[in-house]
Amino acid sequence: MKLISLYILIFVLLSGCAPINEPLSSPPVNSHVEEISLFMSRKELSRTPFEQIKLSENTLFKECGNIKRGRFYATEQEVTFVTVTQRDRLDSLAAELRIYLKTHTFRPERPGDNSSLFDPGRLSLSVEYKDGETVSFETSLDSVSNASRGSEKRIKKLVSALRGAAGGILCGRKEFFGIGS
Numbered sequence: 001m002k003l004i005s006l007y008i009l010i011f012v013l014l015s016g017c018a019p020i021n022e023p024l025s026s027p028p029v030n031s032h033v034e035e036i037s038l039f040m041s042r043k044e045l046s047r048t049p050f051e052q053i054k055l056s057e058n059t060l061f062k063e064c065g066n067i068k069r070g071r072f073y074a075t076e077q078e079v080t081f082v083t084v085t086q087r088d089r090l091d092s093l094a095a096e097l098r099i100y101l102k103t104h105t106f107r108p109e110r111p112g113d114n115s116s117l118f119d120p121g122r123l124s125l126s127v128e129y130k131d132g133e134t135v136s137f138e139t140s141l142d143s144v145s146n147a148s149r150g151s152e153k154r155i156k157k158l159v160s161a162l163r164g165a166a167g168g169i170l171c172g173r174k175e176f177f178g179i180g181s
Contacts, residue, residue: 033094035128038162041067042121042141042177043114051176053166055090058082064171067114076171086165093158094127097151098135106151108139121177125155145178 034056041050048067053060058081065074082090112119121141128134139152147153156179163170164181174180 032129032131033091033127034130035126036090036094036158036162037124037126038159039124040122040141040159040176040179041114042112043117043119045117048114049171049173049176051163051170051173053162055082055162055165058087060166062166062170064173078167080166082165086161089161090158090165093154093161094129097127097154097158098129098133100151100154101135104151106137108137109143111138111140112142123155123159125159127158141177141179 036053036055038053039050040052041048049064050067050072051062051064053062055061060080060082061078062080063074063077065072065076067073109120111122111124114122120143122138123141123144124136124138126134126136139155144152144156144159147156159179160181163176163179166181168174168181170176
């Protein structure tokens with residue numbers, strides 16, 4: 001009887017050891033995305049903040065800071081891992097964007113050059129899929145942050161999910177000029 005109790009106790013303890021949302025150590029089997037790279041910047045009154053996030057397999061690199069005279073000064077840099085749930089969401093949104101762009105015309109707005117307060121900002125996104133196809137473009141940050149439909153809306157959902165996977169708050173910002181997490 002003690003032996004059965006011991007086996008039951010060991011089974012209960014071992015079954016509760018692994019968290020449900022543990023970080024991935026290898027690419028998920030159903031993943032369609034090899035890599036996602038995001039860069040955003042926009043002029044403010046006295047500075048030009050930027051955010052850069054890159055997801056490669058299950059490793060997420062994020063950095064943010066300011067651009068001064070064409071040089072990037074990172075104030076935060078971190079490498080983390082995405083959870084199974086986050087990876088599934090990013091894969092789903094990347095697949096949705098890919099399908100939409102194949103069936104609809106997308107004319108990205110011209111990106112800004114961060115030269116004035118009225119500049120629309122810059123957003124660069126690249127999604128590399130496992131089958132070798134890459135969706136890559138530059139557009140204005142404003143066109144995505146103010147999006148309510150179409151390609152820009154799907155881009156905003158993917159970018160917001162990527163920011164969320166990166167922790168949601170980068171350099172003290174919950175939002176980057178209208179793009180949250």
